[in-house]
Amino acid sequence: MxxxxxxxxxxxxxxxxxxxxxxxxxxxxxxxxxxxxxxxxxxxxxxxxxxxxxxxxxxxxxxxxxxxxxxxxxxxxxxxxxxxxxxxxxxxxxxxxxxxxxxxxxxxxVALTSVHLPASRVKKTLNGEIAFTAYLDHDVSNIQNGNTVILNKIVLNDGHGYNPATGVFTAQIAGTYFFTFTIRGSLGYTNVQLLRDGDHIVGIAVEATQALDNSMSTNAAVFRLEQGESAWLQAHWQGASLVSRADFHHVTFTGFLLY
CATH class of the missing domain: 1.20.5 (Single alpha-helices involved in coiled-coils or other helix-helix interfaces)
Incomplete structure (x- = not known):
């Protein structure tokens, strides 16, 4: 137990x-x-x-x-x-x-430093390399007096001086430049001026008297631009019209540095 x-x-x-x-x-x-x-x-x-x-x-x-x-x-x-x-x-x-x-x-x-090129060297380098040609690829009607004529398409833009969004060419360096422009107007009177920083240099006036008529003309000028100065085309008549096409460039603006 x-x-x-x-x-x-x-x-x-x-x-x-x-x-x-x-x-x-x-x-x-x-x-x-x-x-x-x-x-x-x-x-x-x-x-x-x-x-x-x-x-x-x-x-x-x-x-x-x-x-x-x-x-x-x-x-x-x-x-x-x-x-x-x-x-x-x-x-x-x-x-x-x-x-x-x-x-x-x-x-x-990343450290960014400015690159400064001597003005004489830049001019020597870019001489003959600043050039542009622009054209209008569509018709424009009823242009207001004083409006900039904007040529929106680029053929050549060496030096990138021409701005197709504003229609203005700006000189990167001082020099003597050659400019020429051509316009084609439809019925009525059309007047376009070439300006240098707002000053009238030369102009074109065309007139078509009948409904299907078109008038076309060209002018040119040589003048000096200082660095930063600009040149552009401006309508000089109320209600002007321009005729141009994507395949027929009848409204053009050209310029290049001479020396």
């Missing part, structure tokens, strides 16, 4: 011990699970932060690409200005530019 009691007591103690061990393991599992959940939440927050930083880097990268494209376009244009086998600046200017670049190139930012 005593042995049976002892056996029962031992079994009870063993059961309690095993139960305590399981309880401890469960508590440890809960603690570990809680730690894992916290770790996952921390990782999710870190991922969200990294995604934000990555989006910002993408935006900065796109901005840098835009700057690089702009610089490449500027370099291509400047290369056209530099004569073959000649140096634009002497060694002292090169040293100054190098030191300036070294002083401004920080934190991986």
């Amino acid at each position: 005593a042995l049976a009691r002892l056996t029962f007591l031992f079994a009870s103690v063993l059961y309690i011990f095993v139960g305590l061990q399981q309880a401890v393991c469960i508590q440890e599992d809960k603690t570990q699970f809680s730690d894992i959940v916290k770790a996952i939440a921390g990782l999710e927050l870190r991922i969200s932060t990294l995604e934000g930083e990555n989006a910002k880097l993408r935006d900065e990268n796109a901005e840098q690409r835009t700057r690089i494209d702009t610089l490449n376009n500027d370099i291509s244009f400047l290369k056209k200005l530099i004569p073959a086998n000649e140096h634009v600046a002497d060694s002292s200017n090169e040293d100054h530019t190098r030191k300036k670049n070294e002083g401004t190139h920080k934190d991986d930012k």
